[in-house]
Amino acid sequence: MQLEDIFKKSLLPKSDYKAGKSKADVLASTKADKLYKLSSNENILGSSPLAIEAIKTHINSLNEYCDRSDGRLRKALAEFYNDQLLTADQFITDNSAVSLLNLIESSFLREGDEIIVSNPTFKPYLMFAKKLGAKVIDIPLKGDDYSLDVEEIILNINNRTRLIFITSPNNPTGTYIPKKDMDRLVALLPDHVVLVYDEVYFQFVQADDYVRGYEYLDSGKNIIAVNSFSKAYGLAGLRLGYAYSSTKIAKYVSQARTPFMISTLALEAGIAALRDNEFINETVNLIHSEKEFLYDQLDKLGIKFWPTQANFITIKPEMNDEQFEREMLNEGVMVRPVANFGATDCIRVTIGNREANLAYLNALKKVLNKN
Numbered sequence: 334m335q336l337e338d339i340f341k342k343s344l345l346p347k348s349d350y351k352a353g354k355s356k357a358d359v360l361a362s363t364k365a366d367k368l369y370k371l372s373s374n375e376n377i378l379g380s381s382p383l384a385i386e387a388i389k390t391h392i393n394s395l396n397e398y399c400d401r402s403d404g405r406l407r408k409a410l411a412e413f414y415n416d417q418l419l420t421a422d423q424f425i426t427d428n429s430a431v432s433l434l435n436l437i438e439s440s441f442l443r444e445g446d447e448i449i450v451s452n453p454t455f456k457p458y459l460m461f462a463k464k465l466g467a468k469v470i471d472i473p474l475k476g477d478d479y480s481l482d483v484e485e486i487i488l489n490i491n492n493r494t495r496l497i498f499i500t501s502p503n504n505p506t507g508t509y510i511p512k513k514d515m516d517r518l519v520a521l522l523p524d525h526v527v528l529v530y531d532e533v534y535f536q537f538v539q540a541d542d543y544v545r546g547y548e549y550l551d552s553g554k555n556i557i558a559v560n561s562f563s564k565a566y567g568l569a570g571l572r573l574g575y576a577y578s579s580t581k582i583a584k585y586v587s588q589a590r591t592p593f594m595i596s597t598l599a600l601e602a603g604i605a606a607l608r609d610n611e612f613i614n615e616t617v618n619l620i621h622s623e624k625e626f627l628y629d630q631l632d633k634l635g636i637k638f639w640p641t642q643a644n645f646i647t648i649k650p651e652m653n654d655e656q657f658e659r660e661m662l663n664e665g666v667m668v669r670p671v672a673n674f675g676a677t678d679c680i681r682v683t684i685g686n687r688e689a690n691l692a693y694l695n696a697l698k699k700v701l702n703k704n
């Protein structure tokens with residue numbers, strides 16, 4: 334038998350998802366003196382200083398294995414969510430939100446099961462499902478404001494449906510799911526279905542009728558909320574995420590975790606970052622004020638954009654997306670075409686600091702001849 338015969342066919346790539354480019358990938362190819370990376374929704378202010386301090390403190394103990402248990406991180410999470418009365422045994426940790434999504438899907442999906450997603454949205458939901466042999470039902474976000482089609486989702490639930498993925502704020506649209514839609518979806522959720530609520534951008538939300546996953550845990554419905562340290566805490570390169578749910582679901586899913594999954598540095602940095610209110614406030618304030626500045630400038634330039642609840646703004650620049658990406662890169666600005674998320678000719682741009690945003694706007698004017 335050949336290797337091709339023994340390797341699992343279900344793992345061969347089936348989708349056109351391309352991960353965002355790294356700075357190193359493009360540094361060699363741009364003519365610009367300086368490169369602004371606004372393509373991966375990272376934190377332009379860097380990382381939580383308290384997390385960095387914890388990493389420095391523990392850097393010399395890497396010869397020793399990390400804690401086998403994630404208990405200390407879950408305890409810190411329970412303290413963080415003290416007002417919401419979440420307990421340590423309601424948390425699941427893993428080395429990123431993406432890993433958690435994989436863990437959740439591996440825990441619940443068998444071949445032939447179905448998941449529901451609403452494109453345009455984060456691609457890994459459906460990638461993992463396909464690898465597990467599950468069928469993906471797409472109920473697209475509707476209208477120009479990309480709202481969730483709750484009624485159509487409900488109509489498409491059947492006996493094989495196991496997971497429904499919803500994302501608020503959503504990547505790549507930046508839109509959110511208002512409370513009334515969440516209320517209805519949760520109320521009609523049958524017992525054989527788990528709602529996976531991805532809230533990795535929650536810190537940036539300003540909408541009054543935004544709701545968190547924990548507000549529905551008392552409903553007795555199956556809900557898992559997924560979170561990350563990559564965005565507001567600025568720890569994307571460290572890889573750390575967490576989810577919370579009912580004690581029962583957390584116990585089930587935790588059994589599928591890999592032991593020693595969270596490294597010493599990630600565990601210590603995560604615990605410290607959860608106390609770093611100052612850094613979160615600074616980050617969120619920057620995003621909110623720069624978002625208003627960018628709205629104003631984009632309006633003046635007549636560029637279509639979607640109002641955002643996240644740390645990025647998606648625009649439609651009326652140019653082929655790949656050409657736009659290339660030309661912006663020549664000006665030293667990395668942006669992200671999101672056609673493969675389901676948003677044709679749209680470009681997602683991370684909100685930066687004033688310097689980065691001005692570089693972006695200047696490049697935009699040049700590329701689109703708007704001077």
Ligand SMILES: Cc1ncc(COP(=O)(O)O)c(C=O)c1O
Binds near residue numbers: 504531573
């Ligand atoms: C909606 C959404 N969920 C999850 C993730 C992944 O987060 P992590 O870096 O923790 O894997 C991202 C990252 O861009 C995202 O946009």
